[in-house]
Amino acid sequence: MTRPGPVVFAAFYLALVAPAAGQSGFGDAEAGAKVFRKCFSCHMVGPDAFNRVGPHLNGIFGRRAGSLEGFKRYSDGLKRMGADGLFWDFDALGAYIENPKAFASDTRMNFDGLDDPQERADVLAYLRQFSASPANIPEAAPTAMPREVELSEDILALQGDKDYGEYLSSECTTCHQLDGDDQGIPAIIGWPSEDFVVAMHAYKEKVRPHPVMQMMAGRLSNEEIAALAAYFEGLE
Template sequence: MGVALFAKMTLAASIAAGTSFANEIGDAEAGEKVFSQCKGCHQLGAGAKDRIGPHLNGIFGRRAAAHEGFRYSKSMQRAGNDGLTWTAKTLDAYIENPRALVSKTRMSFRGMKDATDRANLLAYLRNFSDNPSNLPEAEPTATATDHDLDPAILALKGDPEYGEYLSNECLTCHQSDGSAVGIPSITQWPEEDFVVAMHAYKRKIRPHPVMQMMAGRLNDDEIAALAAYFKDLE
């Protein structure tokens, strides 16, 4: 009797917790209105088809660039190969600032800055996943985080000479002539894009483990210096 009672209590607690977590992600009804910003490129629901962007049914738990039949950009394919999977955390970061997560993405959307709008949109997208109440990594019940960089970091003026000194490690993989054979080029990359990408690796938003390790060793000034050096590298 004791075991049975404990099992019932545990089940009840789990259901209550699941309901509570589900409410934390946002308001799906409000999210449907937010989705109007996405309708020009994406479809959802029965009969959804790929348009400029892929349809978003079953997006939670799906590997980036894994939807068959859609022609993804090389950058999105690389992100998928690196292990990027669409979870509440990564979707929130991508919707907030697409280029922070995937450089040179073809998605022209400039980002959704309002955290409440993003949370509501995720709640709406959740309804079109296979098992919305039991998604990978406790998705989408995991609370999304804010990935805005401090404006002071973006405002740092890097020293290109110092960046050249630091660049040797980068150039063991990336080509100084800008060629991109298997590894994307980082030469003549806009400074802000470089900084945003490196901090995304530091925060482990971007999934490449080697880049996470490399970025984790760098401080803000060193990242700014590298950005300044590679921006003008011929």
């Protein structure tokens, strides 16, 4: 007996969730901009968007799954789904962001999902503004989200020593796994170096409210943070 391909499983999952999603329709794009802050550590959208840990989301509506040119970190499952004919529309995106790992079990998207149907509808309305069709939905203004903490150019320009970063990484990898599996704890492999540096300084300055991470970051010098950033950025 031939095992159904991944797109068949996705279609089955969509059949379970699509009626509820379709009835709700698009939500409030302005509210969705606030919900999107939960996504911004990995994804960008807007005229100046580029790929980060995850692909940028300009033009996501109507895009074949796993197909954005230049983005190299898609899971094999999403690439297979795209090859089998999965395109991102309202229902498919709604199902994916509700429970990413139920939709694509090997996805690299380390996000628990949005349980609230209204939040899903709102964030999809927000993202919809950055897809070109239909033409009567204009491009939205740039999403110029400020960094969590403002750092000096000297800190941002530090070139970390990858070998030193690997030496320092053992405390990080007691929780954050090198195989990319989150197990409820976000993966940090492949993070752009600047994103890692900003996040660690946000913990260090207690902008991010996680006491263990605040303690760990507080022990690190600027050079040590840069070294860890260089090491983890280079991992696949």
